Amino acid sequence: MTIIIGIILCLVVLGLILWFAVRRLRRNRALKILKAHSEKLTDQVVHESFPELVQQYPHWAQPQTLLSNPVEDIWGRGVMVFEYQAQVTSAKVSAVEIMHALEKLLNQNAQKAHIDSSNQKYKPFIVSDGWYLDDQFHFDVAFMTNQPTIDYVQDMRRLDLKDDILKPASNKS
Template sequence: MVLFFQVIIGLILALIVYNLIHYLFVSRPTRKRLKMGQKVVDQAVNGVLPELVTKVDILPIRSQEIAKVWGRGVMAFEYEIAKDKTNLSADEFRQQLTTSLDEYGKHHHFESSAVKNDQSVFRLTDVWELEDKLHFDVAFMVNQTTIEYVEDLDRLT
């Protein structure tokens, strides 16, 4: 009977130690990298958005993480603005935002060894309209997980 309780206590302690190590060495650093990437992408989007919107009273806008849906380590973020804040269609908005983010990345010397030389580190992955709002996703191409996510999206389209 004593051996049974020792085994149970040992299993509980092993589970606690495993969860603590996982939190300290996996979860927390991943969350920190994601927050840092989100801050960089927010700055980039807020830097180029005044060129594309008619009313800048919406700035600064903040993103929402989509990594919870697509997996750990995916540096992709969703934004939304009211449709009446821009005179552009979704396709025009996509083209101009892609160009502006490319220029922003080059101007601010954002480079990543993970992407090809001709690709921007900021990648607009999707633009859509829903309930009088224009939604768009921007990926920060700095790790292999994000690059694979974008490649998967490209295969779907």
């Protein structure tokens, strides 16, 4: 009788381990799909918006193709934030001014493409950080598609306390 109870307990434990492993694999797969889709949409909107930004600031940079790098490895799993680097000809325009202008363009183009945030309280895209390094302007674009991304942007807001980076959607321009 003791052997039967031991075997049943082992089977239950093995079943639980297998269940958690399968669940984790499915979650990771779903997260990869979400990340790939989010990166594709973000790239699309950045590629539409950046030339418009260059038109607004013609002495700042030239039109160019920007490649995204996910920052998930730094900030954690599930964060839909992508870093871009643009070659600039002049760093005389403040990073904050460029960030605000770019964010406005991103959200205008997102609206045209019917891209929304997962939480209607927020705009679909937020430029969460921007800085100059050498002859490049680096900027992070957050696609507000899930709670980890919203939490990340709120944390960045608390850290940086930048002007109006995280505005509720009701304050859209």
